[in-house]
Amino acid sequence: MLYREALNKAYDETMAKDENIVTLGEDVGRYGGSYRVTEGLYEKYGEKRVIDTPIAELSIVGNAVGMAIGGLRPVAEIMTANFALLAFDQIINHMSKLRYMSNGKLTLPMVVRFPQGVSRQLAAQHSESYEQMLCAVPGLKVLAASDVNYAYHALKHAIMSDDPFIFIEHELLYNKKGEVDTSSVIDPFKAQIRKEGEDITIISYLKMVDDVMLAVERIEKELDCTCEVIDLCSLNPIDYETLQTSIEKSSRVVMVEEDHKTGGFGAQVVAWIAEELFYALDAPPFRIAGADVPIPYNRHLELLSIPTPDSIAAQIIEWGRKNDV
Amino acid sequence: MLYREALNKAYDETMAKDENIVTLGEDVGRYGGSYRVTEGLYEKYGEKRVIDTPIAELSIVGNAVGMAIGGLRPVAEIMTANFALLAFDQIINHMSKLRYMSNGKLTLPMVVRFPQGVSRQLAAQHSESYEQMLCAVPGLKVLAASDVNYAYHALKHAIMSDDPFIFIEHELLYNKKGEVDTSSVIDPFKAQIRKEGEDITIISYLKMVDDVMLAVERIEKELDCTCEVIDLCSLNPIDYETLQTSIEKSSRVVMVEEDHKTGGFGAQVVAWIAEELFYALDAPPFRIAGADVPIPYNRHLELLSIPTPDSIAAQIIEWGRKNDV
Amino acid sequence: MDKLLAKEIYYEMFLGRAFEYAAKEYYMQGNISGFLHLDIGQEALSVASMKAFAKGDVFSTYREHVMAIARGIEPKYVMAELFAKADGVSGGKGGSMHLFDPSHFFYGGDAIVGGHIPNAVGCAYARAYQGSEEGVMVVFGDGATNGGAFFESLNIAATQKLPLLFLCENNEYAIGTHITRTAPFREQAKKAEPFMLTMSCDGMDAQAVYKSVSKAKDLIEKGHGPVFLEAFTCRFEGHSMSDANAYRSSLEMKHCKNKDPLPHFKKRLQEKWLCSEEEITALEQKAQSVIEEAVEFAKNANEPEDKALYEHIFVEA
Amino acid sequence: MDKLLAKEIYYEMFLGRAFEYAAKEYYMQGNISGFLHLDIGQEALSVASMKAFAKGDVFSTYREHVMAIARGIEPKYVMAELFAKADGVSGGKGGSMHLFDPSHFFYGGDAIVGGHIPNAVGCAYARAYQGSEEGVMVVFGDGATNGGAFFESLNIAATQKLPLLFLCENNEYAIGTHITRTAPFREQAKKAEPFMLTMSCDGMDAQAVYKSVSKAKDLIEKGHGPVFLEAFTCRFEGHSMSDANAYRSSLEMKHCKNKDPLPHFKKRLQEKWLCSEEEITALEQKAQSVIEEAVEFAKNANEPEDKALYEHIFVEA
Numbered sequence A, B: 001m002l003y004r005e006a007l008n009k010a011y012d013e014t015m016a017k018d019e020n021i022v023t024l025g026e027d028v029g030r031y032g033g034s035y036r037v038t039e040g041l042y043e044k045y046g047e048k049r050v051i052d053t054p055i056a057e058l059s060i061v062g063n064a065v066g067m068a069i070g071g072l073r074p075v076a077e078i079m080t081a082n083f084a085l086l087a088f089d090q091i092i093n094h095m096s097k098l099r100y101m102s103n104g105k106l107t108l109p110m111v112v113r114f115p116q117g118v119s120r121q122l123a124a125q126h127s128e129s130y131e132q133m134l135c136a137v138p139g140l141k142v143l144a145a146s147d148v149n150y151a152y153h154a155l156k157h158a159i160m161s162d163d164p165f166i167f168i169e170h171e172l173l174y175n176k177k178g179e180v181d182t183s184s185v186i187d188p189f190k191a192q193i194r195k196e197g198e199d200i201t202i203i204s205y206l207k208m209v210d211d212v213m214l215a216v217e218r219i220e221k222e223l224d225c226t227c228e229v230i231d232l233c234s235l236n237p238i239d240y241e242t243l244q245t246s247i248e249k250s251s252r253v254v255m256v257e258e259d260h261k262t263g264g265f266g267a268q269v270v271a272w273i274a275e276e277l278f279y280a281l282d283a284p285p286f287r288i289a290g291a292d293v294p295i296p297y298n299r300h301l302e303l304l305s306i307p308t309p310d311s312i313a314a315q316i317i318e319w320g321r322k323n324d325v
Numbered sequence C, D: 001m002d003k004l005l006a007k008e009i010y011y012e013m014f015l016g017r018a019f020e021y022a023a024k025e026y027y028m029q030g031n032i033s034g035f036l037h038l039d040i041g042q043e044a045l046s047v048a049s050m051k052a053f054a055k056g057d058v059f060s061t062y063r064e065h066v067m068a069i070a071r072g073i074e075p076k077y078v079m080a081e082l083f084a085k086a087d088g089v090s091g092g093k094g095g096s097m098h099l100f101d102p103s104h105f106f107y108g109g110d111a112i113v114g115g116h117i118p119n120a121v122g123c124a125y126a127r128a129y130q131g132s133e134e135g136v137m138v139v140f141g142d143g144a145t146n147g148g149a150f151f152e153s154l155n156i157a158a159t160q161k162l163p164l165l166f167l168c169e170n171n172e173y174a175i176g177t178h179i180t181r182t183a184p185f186r187e188q189a190k191k192a193e194p195f196m197l198t199m200s201c202d203g204m205d206a207q208a209v210y211k212s213v214s215k216a217k218d219l220i221e222k223g224h225g226p227v228f229l230e231a232f233t234c235r236f237e238g239h240s241m242s243d244a245n246a247y248r249s250s251l252e253m254k255h256c257k258n259k260d261p262l263p264h265f266k267k268r269l270q271e272k273w274l275c276s277e278e279e280i281t282a283l284e285q286k287a288q289s290v291i292e293e294a295v296e297f298a299k300n301a302n303e304p305e306d307k308a309l310y311e312h313i314f315v316e317a
Ligand SMILES: Cc1ncc(C[n+]2csc(CCOP(=O)(O)OP(=O)(O)O)c2C)c(N)n1
Pocket: B026, B055, B057, B079, B083, B086, C063, C111, C112, C113, C114, C140, C141, C142, C143, C144, C145, C169, C171, C173, C174, C175, C239
């Protein structure tokens, strides 16, 4: 099954069970969704539940908030993360705060989904990552789906939960293949160990997890060590426990993320580690992240602006040599 | 002179010299500005240069971008940081990227000013801080004015620069008193050492600098040490050099900020320190920040949600004892 | 409108004004803080619209005390909220600008100008989807009609033919800036004309407001699609307690106060519904004592506990 | 419109289409990537509007290759941009959606639907402030008229009486969604009616576009305030190269292509301006060879150097 099909399955199964669940967004209905995530839902659930909206992101999220207040369980799709900026007022001033400001009288069971990240030459207005901003907002739960099974389970969880969720996808993952295990549910807030190892803990999420996995063999060979690769999965809350266990074992940590390094999401993870696990570390923590530039159109520059399996391997090897791994 | 008067003086002196400078925002004209920063400018420079806008923050910034393209030097005021969320598309997709996307063909000499932070019981939709988000955006320079002299010089610099600036003020600082030294200019990108010391480097910015200064005596007495207090002033770029010199001397660092701890701006500073100055540290770095909650209206809860001189002192003393300061 | 209702409306306008004066007093004494936006002068609009729209959901702004009370939320819980007490409608965490009570279908206090309008659109969508008999009313000021959120909402509500009543309180000012400086005309209903039926009424006249809102409610609930109603009104105080109101001349203020809805409606009570001076005095006294009790309640109510800081962010841990 | 201009318009429409077909070809061959939005079918609108608005500033969208060329930017620099080369108008860093050339007063390619409209408003403000004789034109699709940025701009431009021409390219679609599903009517000019003079024209007819844009330009520059012009048009391809165009029936496409502006205008060239077959063929051949040269140029142009990654973020270090 493809990642986008797993998401579609999560929609389908939840919508079949609960008719309060509706979805809304640009081209999600008749068109089937620009990344085909909502394909077939319009035909199956009708235009009242699969709602084609105007190009009005503020309203997409703002209406979803109102639907949730009115008793529905909306799932909003924003076509690309950059456009979500138009809805930041609704996400941050309303979606994340109404429950608290009302002292729990309002409940907002809703999800805002969007793809993000550097795809292929979509340039600066279509290539960004905003988890660093959204994870700084109390009142939102933020999940980032890096594989097929997680995508399915986590989206289902988010749709069925009574809390407001941001659900981040990556544009390059939609056609990723994998199995969905429906025999058991998973805890979407738990980080997943993608590969066990002893000497370096590599933390990542979303598409970068795949790139790290592609880099690991070379790193292990060149540094003669083993790496533990952790997929954070939930970006807020962060499963610090899993990180701690791994870092206490390895004593060394690398954080790999795609977004710009300055102010990036990884800073929060590294800051926490520096504060809480300082005495467990044998080497300085190390962040590998995107360059502090808007994303350029040219493919070569674009690839220079973000981590790649090669650059991840090269940087970790260099860092490892410098720090006696 | 008051902080707001220093800002007003920066406006006045630059506007008198260059008629391309215009300012726009809600109530900035006839009304004189909701925090009186633009007082008197309307009378002096007229309604074409001091422009009362509708309540349309997206347009305030979006129009400023267009004015800058058209050859003016706009200074936009957003009444309160929370409302700037409505302009995040313009700030992030346009203001920060147009120069880069046009390969330098467009120049955007513009400033977006706003007050932020916890004032007094203004509740969740009027009390936030967004430097953590704006400093994650390549293409913006971000200054935070914590005192009168800096406010004057830094705003003048931002207005006269050809680059796009975010200029952050704090609602509780507008009536702060101080002297403006017009005999020399200052480099707005340089961090300022507010107090020298040997044993602990305390980094802060904006209003928290004052709160740290109020806490320092108690900390020094109880821990029998001296503290160096650094005001970052420029949040992007960060003057890492000044931080490094201080931390290499003190070997211990505390970061104090008002915004929510998770994903807060301080994470970037602490992550950088952990990566670059790891071997210089004798104790884990320590962040003191706001709670991860929307800001409540009740005064007691509100004060519990942010650092205060007392809580700063108490936390640093506790951390110091635990880490053998 | 029968006598009973007329008396009720007068009572609630009087109650609302007494509430606002009390709020002002306790703001000055320091029991209330933050931004406090008084509704004085606009009570006809706030009360009569709520009476006409007695059922259905209401989304309002930061200037919502009187509406909240007219909706049926007891004044003491509103006052306790202003006093930041745990017994306030929002547990002391929302304050004056954030009064919420879903049990009264009141999702009051949004403090982002125009920000609640898309929420009301979404709620109207939910009501249509659920086949509810009631519609939704969203209240906002003239200043909000210049923002993108408002326009997107007109367009979506019209496209989807939602049961939504847009009620614009046109008091001609957004803080200190007059509407004619930020919009090309005085009547903001014009902006809605391409999208839906528009109506207007004298917002200082409770009867006119009641009639117009009733008619509009009927239309939206009979499947006519959204309706825009503009009510012209006037606030007597500054924008909030932080505003000195210096931008309005004493002449303008005099003109404004001549339209005071309370004496106006009181006169009608006497002339049209033949209320006696005693009946009216009884109402006024009752209102006064309700507000006094509300203040007492608020003063004596409990402060939130420290742990409230971390409560009610999420449903699930 | 005289014969010279008519020939020029035909030439540029033909040039534009040849450019787009070449872009399509090299996209399929992998030389061009990202989102590529072709203007095929809409050339009359793109070319004639630029000819009529020859001076003044133009702000456009991501579907702007033909406009950029008609504005006077040489096709080779546009093609080189699509090929992501250093010699492209935006140094290879912008790509198809981000063509900028201030020397031609073209601030083309914004890829946030509606996001450039407030920028155009600001620029019009600057021009009015500077006492410029030229106004500003902002081009956007029907889909953009549902967004808040558009409405805020109508309101501000009207309030400030700015020299701004709103040109709406109504091709009835926003990607795969028909305008009637997201707005309550087909004619988006209705939304502007409360604010300003509105006009409409057949966007498939270069002469009609030229006439309407000229008239609107004249009005805005004579102090009449902003004008809204809606041009009805039709795109022949999918929304971008990533869109299979499956939502339009072959009948709809046939109807659409029957309005092809090129043969239509060619016929008029022959009938009204008595152009000979040879004259026309010469224009077409010239256009073809310009595009061939543009492709050659783009192929052979230099890649940006690595250091370009960090260049032109700021003016000051
Ligand atoms: C998005 C946003 N921008 C600015 C403000 C600051 N502000 C609060 S009320 C107000 C004026 C609103 O005027 P209007 O809508 O006419 O309502 P009124 O207060 O007159 O009832 C402004 C500018 C805000 N709260 N939200």
